[in-house]
Amino acid sequence: MRSDYVSYAIAAIFFILAVIVFAAFQPPILEPIIWTALVVILAILGLIFVGVGYSQKTKSSAATLPEKPETLREESKPETKAVGKRRKKGKSNKE
Numbered sequence: 461m462r463s464d465y466v467s468y469a470i471a472a473i474f475f476i477l478a479v480i481v482f483a484a485f486q487p488p489i490l491e492p493i494i495w496t497a498l499v500v501i502l503a504i505l506g507l508i509f510v511g512v513g514y515s516q517k518t519k520s521s522a523a524t525l526p527e528k529p530e531t532l533r534e535e536s537k538p539e540t541k542a543v544g545k546r547r548k549k550g551k552s553n554k555e
Contacts, residue, residue, distance in 0.1 A: 467513030474506035 482499045 462516070462518070464513040464516040464518075467509045467516060471506045471509035471513060474502050474509060478502035478506065 478499050
């Protein structure tokens with residue numbers, strides 16, 4: 461199993477715990493500062509594990525992909541010579 465999946469799972473657990481603490485334990489049960497701090501700490505831990513999971517994700521590099529064949533560009537196309545009209549013998553263009 462890839463390590464980034466484990467980090468994402470741990471992050472999801474922290475986020476779920478933060479939601480449970482936020483929804484279930486209202487300030488009358490815990491002191492408001494402790495309650496707020498616990499929710500914030502759990503959310504920050506979730507964000508940290510999301511970052512760790514993202515940094516552990518395998519990178520796909522362009523070097524491993526097969527290169528596309530190069531298409532002909534305008535410069536590399538073979539040049540064709542323009543064929544002019546042939547002049548008829550006996551007539552000259554000078555008048």
